[in-house]
Amino acid sequence: MASWHERFAGGGPRYAVMLHDLVMVWLCWQLLLMARFALLDAGPVHPWFTLDAMVVVGIQAVAFWRVGLYRGLWRFASVADLINIFKASFIGLLAIVVVFSYRRLEGIPISVLVVYPFALSALLGGPRLLYRAWKDYQAMHSDASARRVLVLGAGQAAESLIKDLRRSGDYEPVGLLDDSPHLQGAWVHGAAILGTLDDVALVARETSAKLLVIAIPTLDAAGMQRVVGLCESTGLPFRTVPRLADVLEGSSLPGQLKEVAIEDLLGRKPILPDWELLRSWLRGRTVLVTGGGGSIGSELCRQCARHGISRIVVLEISELLMINIQAELRRSFPDLEVHGVLGDCGDPAVIRHALRSYNPDTVFHAAAYKQVPLLEAQLREAVRNNTLSTECVATACIEAKVENFVFISTDKAVDPANALGATKRYAEMICQSLNKRAPHTRFVTVRFGNVLGSVGSVVPMFREQIRKGGPITVTHPDVSRYFMTIPEACLLILQAAASSSRGAIYMLDMGEPVFIRHLAEQMIRLAGKQPGVDIPIIYTGLRPGEKLHESLFYEDENCQPTAHPKVMAAGVREFSPELVLSNVTALRKAVADYDIEAMRHILGTTIPEFLPANDVGAQTGTANIVPFPTSKEVGRNH
Incomplete structure (x- = not known):
C-alpha cells in the first residue's frame, strides 16, 4: 500500500x-x-x-x-x-x-x-x-487556544467527532487517517484524509497535532493494541471515542472523549447473544441475586433489569453495597420492582425468608470470597462462605421449588491448588449432586476466570500503584491469567443459564491468557509513562496458593459446544454424590469447632485432585493449560 x-x-x-x-x-x-x-x-x-x-x-x-x-x-x-x-x-x-x-x-x-x-x-x-x-x-487571526487534533478513523464515528470538535471551538481537526484505500485523498467536513494509521507519527509531526483521537469504536482488542502502539510512538496524548455499548449503558456520553482503558485493550469483539432467547427467558420473572452489590452480582442485576424482569431481590451482607445497587436500579429502571434483604446468605433463616417473601423464579448465587492469598490463611471463612453457603442456598431453593439455581464458579476450581479453588470446586460438586435430587429445580454452574476492574483485582491495584508513582508489583515474570470484562462475563452467564440443560457446568470463552507483566506494562504506557523508566516493575514471588497459570476445565470433562460459540458445556466428572453431601455435615461441624485440620482433610478426601500449591511447589507452574476449542474442533473429537 x-x-x-x-x-x-x-x-x-x-x-x-x-x-x-x-x-x-x-x-x-x-x-x-x-x-x-x-x-x-x-x-x-x-x-x-x-x-x-x-x-x-x-x-x-x-x-x-x-x-x-x-x-x-x-x-x-x-x-x-x-x-x-x-x-x-x-x-x-x-x-x-x-x-x-x-x-x-x-x-x-x-x-x-x-x-x-x-x-x-x-x-x-x-x-x-x-x-x-x-x-x-x-x-x-484564529482562536489560538484551539487544540490541534488528528483523528484516527474516517467512519461515521469520525464524521460525528469532526462536527462536534468544530462546534466546540476548543479543538481544530487537522486531518484524518484511515486504512481504507478508497478513502485516501477524500475529505470529511473540511478535514482531509492524509494517509493510513501507520503514518500517524509522520502526519502528526507535519500537522503539528497536539492530540490524537481514536474514532474507531468497532476495533477489537488486537486492533486497539496496534493503534495504541502507533499513538504511543508519537509521544502525543491520545483519547478515544466511546463504544456504542458504553453510550447505551449510560457510562459514556455521545461525542465524549475518554482515555483508553485497559479494558479496551483486553476486551474482545462485541458478544452477540441470542437476544430473543434472553428476553423470552427473563421477561416478567422475579430474580434473586445473592451478593447482589458486588462486582458480578451488581452487573447481573443491571442486565436482568435491562432484559425485562419484573422484580429483583438483592441479598447482600454489606449495607453500603446494598444501598448503592438499590439506588442505582431504582434510578435507572423506574418501572422495576426492587427489593433488598440484608443478611448472610449462609444463614438458613435469611435465605428461607427471602425465598418465602418474594418467591423468585431464578436465583443467581454470586456471593463468595475470592481473594486467593487472603483465603489461604482463612480456610474456615472460605469453607463457610463459598461451600456451605452454596449448599444452604441450593437446599433452600429446592425446598421453595425455585425453577433455576445458577451458581457462579471460577477457573480456580479446576485442579484446585488453593482454598478458593477447593471450596468452589466442592460447591460445584454439591450443585451437581443436588441436581439429581431436585425434580423442580434446574441447577446450572457457570465457570470463568478473572474479571477486569472487580473489587480487589489486579487492575485497580496497578492503577493505584501507578498513581503513586510506582513501583508496580508483579508476582512472577511468567504468571498469566484469563481476563474478561464484567459486562461480558455477566452477559454470557445469562446466555448459558437461559439455554442450559440440568446439572451442567458451563465455561465462558476467556480468550487467550494474558501475561500479568504485559498487563502492567500496558497500563503504565496508557498512563503516559514508560515501564522501567518512569514506573519500575518489581517481582515479589508467587503468593500463598497461587499458580503460574489457570485453566478453565478438566481434560476429562468432555466439553461440548452449545448454541453460543462463546459458551462450552462440560460433562459431569466421576465422583460420589453421597460422599459429597455426607461430608457437608462433617464440614459444618469442623467450621463450628474451627478445626482447620479437619476441613483440610475433608476437602482432600472429597476432592482428590486438590493439591495445595504450597505442598507441590507453585513455582513449577504445572497447571493444566487447556485451550478453549471451537465447535468444529469439539465435533472432530467426538
Whole structure:
C-alpha cells in the first residue's frame, strides 16, 4: 500500500500538486528559451509547445519522484523543502544534459541550462512559501487556544467527532487517517484524509497535532493494541471515542472523549447473544441475586433489569453495597420492582425468608470470597462462605421449588491448588449432586476466570500503584491469567443459564491468557509513562496458593459446544454424590469447632485432585493449560 507522502501533499490531492509542479517545469523551460532567443535580434520565434519541452517535463517528473519532493506539506514548507526542490532541479538539469547530448545540445543555449535550476526552484518554492505564510496568517487571526487534533478513523464515528470538535471551538481537526484505500485523498467536513494509521507519527509531526483521537469504536482488542502502539510512538496524548455499548449503558456520553482503558485493550469483539432467547427467558420473572452489590452480582442485576424482569431481590451482607445497587436500579429502571434483604446468605433463616417473601423464579448465587492469598490463611471463612453457603442456598431453593439455581464458579476450581479453588470446586460438586435430587429445580454452574476492574483485582491495584508513582508489583515474570470484562462475563452467564440443560457446568470463552507483566506494562504506557523508566516493575514471588497459570476445565470433562460459540458445556466428572453431601455435615461441624485440620482433610478426601500449591511447589507452574476449542474442533473429537 502506498505511504502517506505518496498519496497526499497537504494543500490538495497529490495529483493536483504534481500537476502544478510539472506546469511550472514547462513554463520555466519555455520562458527561459523565449527570453534567450528574444535577446537575439534575428532569433527565431520559439513555439510554446515542443517535443523538447515535453521531454524536459518527463525528466523532471522522474527527478521529483526520486528526490521525494511530495513528502512534505505545503502548510509547513521550510528550508529543508527548498533544498529538496533545488536538489531535484539540479538532478533534472544533469539528466537533461545527458539525454540531449546525443545531438550535442543543439538548440539548447548554455545560458538556459545555467539559469534553469535556479529559476525552477524559485517557481516551485515561491508558491509553497506564500501558501505557508497565508496559513500562518490565518492561524494568527484564529482562536489560538484551539487544540490541534488528528483523528484516527474516517467512519461515521469520525464524521460525528469532526462536527462536534468544530462546534466546540476548543479543538481544530487537522486531518484524518484511515486504512481504507478508497478513502485516501477524500475529505470529511473540511478535514482531509492524509494517509493510513501507520503514518500517524509522520502526519502528526507535519500537522503539528497536539492530540490524537481514536474514532474507531468497532476495533477489537488486537486492533486497539496496534493503534495504541502507533499513538504511543508519537509521544502525543491520545483519547478515544466511546463504544456504542458504553453510550447505551449510560457510562459514556455521545461525542465524549475518554482515555483508553485497559479494558479496551483486553476486551474482545462485541458478544452477540441470542437476544430473543434472553428476553423470552427473563421477561416478567422475579430474580434473586445473592451478593447482589458486588462486582458480578451488581452487573447481573443491571442486565436482568435491562432484559425485562419484573422484580429483583438483592441479598447482600454489606449495607453500603446494598444501598448503592438499590439506588442505582431504582434510578435507572423506574418501572422495576426492587427489593433488598440484608443478611448472610449462609444463614438458613435469611435465605428461607427471602425465598418465602418474594418467591423468585431464578436465583443467581454470586456471593463468595475470592481473594486467593487472603483465603489461604482463612480456610474456615472460605469453607463457610463459598461451600456451605452454596449448599444452604441450593437446599433452600429446592425446598421453595425455585425453577433455576445458577451458581457462579471460577477457573480456580479446576485442579484446585488453593482454598478458593477447593471450596468452589466442592460447591460445584454439591450443585451437581443436588441436581439429581431436585425434580423442580434446574441447577446450572457457570465457570470463568478473572474479571477486569472487580473489587480487589489486579487492575485497580496497578492503577493505584501507578498513581503513586510506582513501583508496580508483579508476582512472577511468567504468571498469566484469563481476563474478561464484567459486562461480558455477566452477559454470557445469562446466555448459558437461559439455554442450559440440568446439572451442567458451563465455561465462558476467556480468550487467550494474558501475561500479568504485559498487563502492567500496558497500563503504565496508557498512563503516559514508560515501564522501567518512569514506573519500575518489581517481582515479589508467587503468593500463598497461587499458580503460574489457570485453566478453565478438566481434560476429562468432555466439553461440548452449545448454541453460543462463546459458551462450552462440560460433562459431569466421576465422583460420589453421597460422599459429597455426607461430608457437608462433617464440614459444618469442623467450621463450628474451627478445626482447620479437619476441613483440610475433608476437602482432600472429597476432592482428590486438590493439591495445595504450597505442598507441590507453585513455582513449577504445572497447571493444566487447556485451550478453549471451537465447535468444529469439539465435533472432530467426538
